[in-house]
Amino acid sequence: MLDTTHLAETLRGDDQPGFALYERFADRAVGQAMLDEVVAIARDAAAGRDVLPAFVMKESQAGFQGRLPEDFVSKIFKLHRRGPFRSFLADPRIVQILVDAIGPDVDCFLSQFIFKNAGAWGQPWHQDSYYFHFEPARPIAGLWLAITEATLENGCLHILPGSQTEPVRNHVPDSRPGSLYGYVEIVGHDMSGSQPCLLSPGDLLVFDSHLMHRSTDNASDGHRAAMVWHFGRPDTIDRGIDAGDGRWVKNPINDWMPVVRDSQPVSER
Numbered sequence: 336m337l338d339t340t341h342l343a344e345t346l347r348g349d350d351q352p353g354f355a356l357y358e359r360f361a362d363r364a365v366g367q368a369m370l371d372e373v374v375a376i377a378r379d380a381a382a383g384r385d386v387l388p389a390f391v392m393k394e395s396q397a398g399f400q401g402r403l404p405e406d407f408v409s410k411i412f413k414l415h416r417r418g419p420f421r422s423f424l425a426d427p428r429i430v431q432i433l434v435d436a437i438g439p440d441v442d443c444f445l446s447q448f449i450f451k452n453a454g455a456w457g458q459p460w461h462q463d464s465y466y467f468h469f470e471p472a473r474p475i476a477g478l479w480l481a482i483t484e485a486t487l488e489n490g491c492l493h494i495l496p497g498s499q500t501e502p503v504r505n506h507v508p509d510s511r512p513g514s515l516y517g518y519v520e521i522v523g524h525d526m527s528g529s530q531p532c533l534l535s536p537g538d539l540l541v542f543d544s545h546l547m548h549r550s551t552d553n554a555s556d557g558h559r560a561a562m563v564w565h566f567g568r569p570d571t572i573d574r575g576i577d578a579g580d581g582r583w584v585k586n587p588i589n590d591w592m593p594v595v596r597d598s599q600p601v602s603e604r
């Protein structure tokens with residue numbers, strides 16, 4: 336039996352961690368099915384086949400090494416309407432987490448598989464809400480499922496407990512040449528209270544969208560894979576992306592999909 340009591344308070348309350356960890360949440364086979372699916376997408380995309388609506392983002396570091404198509408992929412977005420990524424959201428325990436974290440009606444609006452192949456750089460300190468131009472800004476929760484082990488060497492997540500109580504801080508562009516498109520970072524903030532999330536395959540981390548977090552570089556010779564979904568209330572207004580000229584344009588990566596209604600799973604189609 337999963338304990339999700341007070342989850343909303345745990346994620347967003349004062350004097351609370353801003354995250355919850357559910358160890359051994361998913362069988363290895365669940366993660367393997369997701370990995371098989373993204374490898375197939377990476378190979379289809381490399382062969383010029385249509386993989387829409389999935390969006391494949393490759394590593395952009397100069398001289399990135401690899402042998403197979405998937406070795407060069409950083410992330411694949413827009414997966415939550417397909418196969419194992421959708422089925423996972425129908426798990427009654429996921430529904431319970433979403434209802435207790437967000438409310439009786441929940442949409443998934445963002446999904447990404449992160450390969451974090453050997454040598455890939457991490458994502459610097461940020462708050463997910465920096466990327467989300469929503470009204471209201473919260474509740475928004477992320478679910479981060481470990482597909483492989485996440486260790487200090489292979490670039491696990493690091494979180495700053497309690498930082499969910501802070502407003503969205505100023506973020507500056509990631510200054511590393513060849514860092515991934517859109518990466519930004521919080522600088523000058525005291526991160527000394529941060530902690531690494533050392534996870535095993537199948538562990539599930541749930542966190543608030545204001546929680547500061549980062550991941551470090553993968554210095555191992557294997558990949559550090561994870562699947563991440565983000566959720567909010569269906570009546571959230573998604574303003575999109577600031578075009579910089581006074582207009583807002585639709586964010587092509589976001590795709591709002593009903594997952595829970597009246598505390599019940601929405602059937603998969």
Ligand SMILES: O=C(O)CCC(=O)C(=O)O
Nearest residue numbers: 449458463549550561563
């Ligand atoms: O898993 C990672 O390497 C970074 C993930 C992350 O920071 C995010 O999804 O916001």
